[in-house]
Amino acid sequence: MLSPERPGSRRMRRLTTALVCAVFSRVVLVARPQPGAADILDRARSAQSAGRQEAALSLYDRALKEFRRLGDDTGAAVCLNNSSVILVANGDPAGALARAREAVRLRRALGDTHLAGRSLTNAGRALQQMGRLDEAEADYRQALAAATEARDRRDLVINALNLGVVAQARGLYGEALAHIRRAFEVIGDCSAEPWAEEQKIIAFNNRGALYERIGEFRLALADYEEILRVVGQGVASVPFRVNAATILCSLGDPNLALERLAAAEKILAAGADDRALHANLLSNVGLILHLNLRRLGDARRVLGRAYVMAQAAGDRQESMIIGNALGNLCLDLGRPHQAEKFYRRVLADLATAPVLDPAWEAHLGMARVLKGRGDRRGALRALLTAAALVEGSRLDLAAEMAPRRFLADRLGVYALLSSTLAEEGSEGAVRRGLLAAERARERLLLSRWSRHTRRAHGEARRQWHEDLIRLSDEATRTYGGAGAASWRDLEGRWEARSRVRLPETLAPSEALIEYLVAGEESRVFWLTRDAVGTLRLPEERVIERWSDEWLDDLAGMASGDRREIEHGVRLYERVVRPVLAALPPGIRALRIVPDGPLWRVPLDALPVEVSPDGTPRRLLQSHEISLLPLLSAMEAPPTGSESPLAYAFFGPAPAGAPGTVFDDGGERVLLPTLPEAQKEAAALRRLLGSRGAVFAGADSREATFRRLVTRPVGVLHLATHALANPFDIGRTGIVFSRERGADGFLSVPEILSLDLSVDLTFLSDSLAAALMESGSRAVVASLWDVQDLPARVLVEQFYDRLGRGASYAAALRGAKLALLNAGGEMARSRHWAPWILVGRGDATAERPAFAPAERILLWASLVFLLGAVFCVALRLKAAARS
Numbered sequence: 055m056l057s058p059e060r061p062g063s064r065r066m067r068r069l070t071t072a073l074v075c076a077v078f079s080r081v082v083l084v085a086r087p088q089p090g091a092a093d094i095l096d097r098a099r100s101a102q103s104a105g106r107q108e109a110a111l112s113l114y115d116r117a118l119k120e121f122r123r124l125g126d127d128t129g130a131a132v133c134l135n136n137s138s139v140i141l142v143a144n145g146d147p148a149g150a151l152a153r154a155r156e157a158v159r160l161r162r163a164l165g166d167t168h169l170a171g172r173s174l175t176n177a178g179r180a181l182q183q184m185g186r187l188d189e190a191e192a193d194y195r196q197a198l199a200a201a202t203e204a205r206d207r208r209d210l211v212i213n214a215l216n217l218g219v220v221a222q223a224r225g226l227y228g229e230a231l232a233h234i235r236r237a238f239e240v241i242g243d244c245s246a247e248p249w250a251e252e253q254k255i256i257a258f259n260n261r262g263a264l265y266e267r268i269g270e271f272r273l274a275l276a277d278y279e280e281i282l283r284v285v286g287q288g289v290a291s292v293p294f295r296v297n298a299a300t301i302l303c304s305l306g307d308p309n310l311a312l313e314r315l316a317a318a319e320k321i322l323a324a325g326a327d328d329r330a331l332h333a334n335l336l337s338n339v340g341l342i343l344h345l346n347l348r349r350l351g352d353a354r355r356v357l358g359r360a361y362v363m364a365q366a367a368g369d370r371q372e373s374m375i376i377g378n379a380l381g382n383l384c385l386d387l388g389r390p391h392q393a394e395k396f397y398r399r400v401l402a403d404l405a406t407a408p409v410l411d412p413a414w415e416a417h418l419g420m421a422r423v424l425k426g427r428g429d430r431r432g433a434l435r436a437l438l439t440a441a442a443l444v445e446g447s448r449l450d451l452a453a454e455m456a457p458r459r460f461l462a463d464r465l466g467v468y469a470l471l472s473s474t475l476a477e478e479g480s481e482g483a484v485r486r487g488l489l490a491a492e493r494a495r496e497r498l499l500l501s502r503w504s505r506h507t508r509r510a511h512g513e514a515r516r517q518w519h520e521d522l523i524r525l526s527d528e529a530t531r532t533y534g535g536a537g538a539a540s541w542r543d544l545e546g547r548w549e550a551r552s553r554v555r556l557p558e559t560l561a562p563s564e565a566l567i568e569y570l571v572a573g574e575e576s577r578v579f580w581l582t583r584d585a586v587g588t589l590r591l592p593e594e595r596v597i598e599r600w601s602d603e604w605l606d607d608l609a610g611m612a613s614g615d616r617r618e619i620e621h622g623v624r625l626y627e628r629v630v631r632p633v634l635a636a637l638p639p640g641i642r643a644l645r646i647v648p649d650g651p652l653w654r655v656p657l658d659a660l661p662v663e664v665s666p667d668g669t670p671r672r673l674l675q676s677h678e679i680s681l682l683p684l685l686s687a688m689e690a691p692p693t694g695s696e697s698p699l700a701y702a703f704f705g706p707a708p709a710g711a712p713g714t715v716f717d718d719g720g721e722r723v724l725l726p727t728l729p730e731a732q733k734e735a736a737a738l739r740r741l742l743g744s745r746g747a748v749f750a751g752a753d754s755r756e757a758t759f760r761r762l763v764t765r766p767v768g769v770l771h772l773a774t775h776a777l778a779n780p781f782d783i784g785r786t787g788i789v790f791s792r793e794r795g796a797d798g799f800l801s802v803p804e805i806l807s808l809d810l811s812v813d814l815t816f817l818s819d820s821l822a823a824a825l826m827e828s829g830s831r832a833v834v835a836s837l838w839d840v841q842d843l844p845a846r847v848l849v850e851q852f853y854d855r856l857g858r859g860a861s862y863a864a865a866l867r868g869a870k871l872a873l874l875n876a877g878g879e880m881a882r883s884r885h886w887a888p889w890i891l892v893g894r895g896d897a898t899a900e901r902p903a904f905a906p907a908e909r910i911l912l913w914a915s916l917v918f919l920l921g922a923v924f925c926v927a928l929r930l931k932a933a934a935r936s
Contacts, residue, residue: 091117091121092129094120095117095133098113098114098117098133099136101113102136102139107140110137111137111141114140118134127160127164131156131157131160134153134173135157135169138151138153138154138176139176141180142180142183145183147179147180147181148184150177150183151177151180151184153176157170157173157176158170158173167200168204168206171197171198171200171213174193174194175193175209175213175216178194178197181193182220182223187224190216191220194217197209198213201213207240207243208244211253211257212253214233214236214237215233215234215260217233218234222263224784224803225783226784227268228779228782229784230260234261238257241253251284262277262278266301266304271305272305274301275298275301278298279298281294282294282295287321289321289322289325289326289328291318291321292322292331295315296318296335298314299311299312299314299315299318302314303342309347311342312342315335315338315342316339318335319335319336329363329364329366329367330372333363333369333372334364336363340360340376340379340383341357343356344382344383350383350386354384357376357380357383358380360376361376361377371409371412373403374400374403374404374407374413377397377399378397378412378419380396382419384396385423390423390426393419393422394420394423397419397420398420398530400413401413402530404526404527404530410446410519413443413523413526414439414440414444414447417436417443417529418440418467420436421436421440421470422470424436424533430477430478434471435538437470437471438545439525439526439529440471441467441471442522442525442545442549443526444464444468445497446519446522447464461498462573465494465498465572465573468491468493468498469572469575469576471487472488472490472491472579473487473575475490476588481586484586484588485556487579488568488581488588489554491579492568493549493554495647495649496553496684497552521544521547522548524544525544525545528540554684554685554686555686557581557685557686557688557689560581561643562583563640563641564641564643565637565641566646566682567580567633568580568581568685569591569629569646569647569649569650569652571591571594571598571649571652572594572649574594576590576592577590577591578629578632582638585638587636589636591629592628597629597652598650600628601625601654601655602651602654604621604622605655607622608622608655608656608659608883609884619668622659622661622670623661623662626660629652630673631662634677641677642677642678643679643896644677644678645680645682645685645688645895646679646682647685648681653681656837656887656888657681658890659674661673662675672874678863678867678895679863680866680892680893680894680895681890681891687826687893687894688894700746700768701746701747702749702767702771703738703746703749703773704758704759704772704774704790705728705732705734705754706750706754706773706774706775706789728773728775730842730846731773734773734846734849735771737849737853737854738769738849738853752791753791755793756790756797756798756799756800757793759790759800760808763808763810763811764809764811766811766812766813767812768812768813768814769813769815769856769899770812770815770830771815771816771817772817772818773817774790774817775788775789776788776817776818776819777789778819783801785801786802786821787799787801787821788819788821802824805824805825805828806824806827808828809828810825810828812829813832813897814830814832814833815833816849818835818840818845819835819836821833822835822892823892826893831897832862832891832892832895832897833891834852834889834892835890835892836888844873844880844885844886847873848873848886851868851869851873852866852868855868855869856899860898861895861896861898862891862893862894862895862896862898863895864895869886869889870886870889873885873886
């Protein structure tokens with residue numbers, strides 16, 4: 055089952071796998087096989103139950119041959135099904151999938167849809183391990199339907215929990231909780247069943263992992279404590295005690311966490327001698343001593359014991375993780391030679407445990423060792439290797455929508471890489487550092503590349519995994535003094551997969567700025583037509599605190615007061631002003647790639663200075679600002695004159711219609727009326743011409759939207775309702791009028807599945823990222839809810855400028871300045887500041903031949919001209935008579 059990446063949960067995953075293997079190995083044969091085959095099958099089951107997986111797999115293969123020779127499809131299906139469980143646990147999902155699919159085929163041919171459902175569950179687990187979440191979900195749903203039809207409540211619970219894991223991997227946390235809730239309901243009705251307790255433990259563990267993932271640590275702790283009440287004081291409770299201790303650390307109580315771990319160690323000492331579990335427990339103790347309490351000497355002794363135990367238990371992956379922890383500790387102790395020995399041991403173990411996560415951490419450690427030695431070239435080689443392995447491990451993460459904090463350590467690789475490249479100081483080195491920051495964004499923070507690369511399955515997927523292991527091996531050989539030619543060839547092939555490029559042509563008044571806010575190595579790069587540069591920034595946690603403090607004031611009632619201005623000036627002085635001071639004179643257009651907390655704040659609203667009367671001058675008063683997800687987005691051309699529609703407008707459902715009452719996971723939400731929406735539609739038509747389409751009220755349907763946006767559209771304006779759920783992207787999206795056969799709600803996952811062909815999307819909510827990834831070349835959106843009247847005024851001002859030929863960025867800046875200069879309540883920054891432009895700021899809307907207003911002016915001009923000519927003619931005639 056998926057759970058956050060921490061040492062305690064690895065043991066939990068092994069326990070969960072054992073439980074699932076036990077469940078699926080108890081398959082009752084519906085026909086009695088021949089004695090010889092049955093004997094082999096019984097021995098295979100016994101070996102599997104005893105944990106001798108390799109022996110069990112060999113026996114299942116022997117039994118399968120015998121069943122096939124006898125033409126016994128029932129027995130063959132059992133062997134295929136049970137062996138697929140072992141292959142999933144052994145990390146061979148492709149082999150498991152082939153066997154599970156064959157078992158499904160045989161069981162369906164026999165008419166046994168119930169047992170076919172169990173094999174579909176195994177197929178789903180294999181697909182999930184391969185990152186093919188859509189197919190895994192389809193198999194789990196079919197298995198759930200089969201269990202429901204057969205009234206097998208155990209299988210129903212298992213598949214409900216599996217669907218919850220898939221939903222969690224996609225960031226659909228509300229849907230995941232709904233699946234877990236359903237599993238709990240069934241377990242509650244079957245509490246006397248022998249299987250209920252083990253499934254209850256898995257359900258609590260999955261929910262605890264989900265709560266931990268979204269930062270609800272107290273709820274996670276409550277679930278782990280509930281597991282402990284179920285399992286009692288035995289050795290089986292130790293993995294959950296480790297989980298609870300790590301949660302206590304996250305809640306800021308490392309001393310209590312150590313007490314809990316000490317109690318767990320006493321339970322281990324009194325019970326079975328499980329060295330692997332003991333090693334995992336001690337590694338958590340050592341990490342707390344090192345990272346939380348800074349008791350380095352004690353941490354060295356505890357981690358040393360853990361390493362010896364993991365080696366004795368034959369747990370290679372745990373040994374590699376602890377080896378990295380020891381290497382990092384030795385660096386902190388000022389012993390780089392000892393640190394190198396541990397990192398080299400970890401990389402040597404890669405031959406027997408080909409897992410990417412410990413490997414990239416070891417190469418990152420080697421980079422720090424080599425950099426401390428002054429070997430910059432060797433450090434760069436290590437960092438480039440670590441970056442490639444990070445990208446591979448990112449693709450292996452089932453959690454495609456992983457929260458940023460789960461990627462923080464991986465971002466640290468790119469931060470150190472970009473800093474190391476830039477430290478040389480030459481223009482070429484700084485450009486390479488900027489490209490490293492771009493690559494981090496493309497391959498780690500944006501999901502499009504991840505989704506695209508996941509399409510490589512089977513042999514292609516195995517090939518790139520093997521290439522990365524070879525790349526790691528070649529880098530390790532260079533640490534020992536070998537040549538780097540083979541490494542350069544492999545690294546070049548991997549890096550060639552990247553599609554990031556730096557824009558080649560920039561306007562003289564334009565600058566590109568990219569932030570990489572990652573731990574202690576935060577950095578900003580800038581690029582103009584004639585110059586490139588970089589600066590070190592304050593560390594991530596400081597920038598995050600400053601951003602949040604300013605944002606709370608700006609979006610609230612403190613907007614424009616002394617405290618808001620002070621907080622804004624502090625953020626400007628430390629994060630933006632140093633960049634502007636380094637830019638050449640005459641730069642007025644800033645194309646910024648924010649990062650982390652900087653995405654949450656409207657940078658153009660930053661106060662630059664304060665006049666004697668206390669009035670702040672904002673950044674947008676001197677600069678035109680647009681945001682970019684990648685610098686490479688500057689290379690995306692607009693659809694331009696190919697658009698058959700200059701604009702498309704979608705309005706809200708009419709008051710009282712079904713679409714205004716939304717069912718949010720069983721909770722009815724009454725959506726407010728939007729009286730200014732029709733005025734926005736009128737402004738759009740008046741200012742951009744008649745060559746567009748307006749869908750309002752009952753005509754504003756999801757099906758219409760889906761059909762329209764796949765063909766070129768110049769401007770897509772969404773004046774609909776939108777819902778935002780910070781814990782569930784499945785309940786975040788756009789609300790349309792409801793129609794028969796559709797719920798009228800377009801969620802973020804559904805938006806991401808579209809292939810938009812839109813130049814500019816305008817909407818009053820924060821769905822910019824989803825729309826950009828789906829193909830909209832630019833998006834105007836708001837960072838927080840805006841009152842209806844100021845929003846309508848800004849819309850009119852924006853389209854007025856756009857219709858007169860202004861670029862997207864210039865039109866939005868002009869509209870925001872119009873509100874700022876209007877005075878009164880409308881000038882308060884909470885009304886105009888949240889609007890941001892993401893995408894090409896220099897692009898312009900396709901301008902129709904003549905807008906209606908322009909036609910009126912044209913005819914008026916002609917009439918005036920004819921009248922003037924007529925008057926002149928009369929005067930000339932009168933003069934001639936006289």
